[in-house]
Amino acid sequence: MSSVLVVEDESAIAELISINLRHAGFDVTLAATSEQAQALVDRVLPDLVLLDWMLPGQSGLQLARRWRTDARTRELPIIMLTARDEEADKISGLDAGADDYLTKPFSTKELLARIRAVLRRKAPEALDTAVEIAGLRLDPATRRVTRRLGDEVREVKVGPTEFRLLHFLMTHPERVHSRSQLLDRVWGDHVFIEERTVDVHVKRLREALAPVQCAALVETVRGAGYRLTQQVPGHVAG
Numbered sequence: 001m002s003s004v005l006v007v008e009d010e011s012a013i014a015e016l017i018s019i020n021l022r023h024a025g026f027d028v029t030l031a032a033t034s035e036q037a038q039a040l041v042d043r044v045l046p047d048l049v050l051l052d053w054m055l056p057g058q059s060g061l062q063l064a065r066r067w068r069t070d071a072r073t074r075e076l077p078i079i080m081l082t083a084r085d086e087e088a089d090k091i092s093g094l095d096a097g098a099d100d101y102l103t104k105p106f107s108t109k110e111l112l113a114r115i116r117a118v119l120r121r122k123a124p125e126a127l128d129t130a131v132e133i134a135g136l137r138l139d140p141a142t143r144r145v146t147r148r149l150g151d152e153v154r155e156v157k158v159g160p161t162e163f164r165l166l167h168f169l170m171t172h173p174e175r176v177h178s179r180s181q182l183l184d185r186v187w188g189d190h191v192f193i194e195e196r197t198v199d200v201h202v203k204r205l206r207e208a209l210a211p212v213q214c215a216a217l218v219e220t221v222r223g224a225g226y227r228l229t230q231q232v233p234g235h236v237a238g
């Protein structure tokens with residue numbers, strides 16, 4: 001389930017958005033100020049933020065700018081909401097690092113379409129789209145992992161955490177993820193879970209992938225973290 005943080009000080013609008021998003025299957029958290037939003041994000045990174053421009057105290061625009069300068073939130077998907085529809089505003093919103101921009105009033109249909117488009121681009125692990133790499137296929141809708149070996153399709157048994165970990169790695173292949181980033185994106189908690197937990201689950205994931213000859217897809221990058229790669233020496237894809 002994708003998580004969306006809605007930062008909006010007008011409670012009627014916040015409620016309406018949250019009802020519609022929950023109805024569409026999103027997990028919604030509300031914040032009424034930039035400070036509240038920052039405190040929530042410090043704890044758990046949402047998959048996407050709907051950020052109102054005009055907030056009491058620090059504006060949504062300033063908050064977006066701040067998030068873009070912090071390594072942890074640099075990639076956080078942000079859609080700015082605003083009552084102003086001037087071209088100059090739109091440009092400054094996008095300049096501040098917003099991924100998209102919606103002018104109030106907007107329809108639920110448009111909001112959902114924009115959210116899905118931004119997630120597809122920036123957080124595909126938050127969507128139910130199946131992914132396939134080197135004959136290994138993961139389908140979030142059916143929660144199944146399978147591997148093609150010649151004409152045969154073999155099922156891979158993985159636990160719920162290994163499933164989420166594999167999903168994240170497969171939707172962001174060839175990139176190195178630090179343990180802290182994986183805790184943020186897979187566990188949703190980088191503060192209270194030890195980094196060693198990541199190593200434990202990577203080991204279990206490799207053990208689950210070994211019978212279908214895919215354990216080597218998950219590489220350890222010394223001093224940096226983990227990476228899913230197709231460029232494994234000796235690995236025969238297909």
Ligand code: CA
Nearest residue numbers: 009052054055
């Ligand atoms: Ca407002």
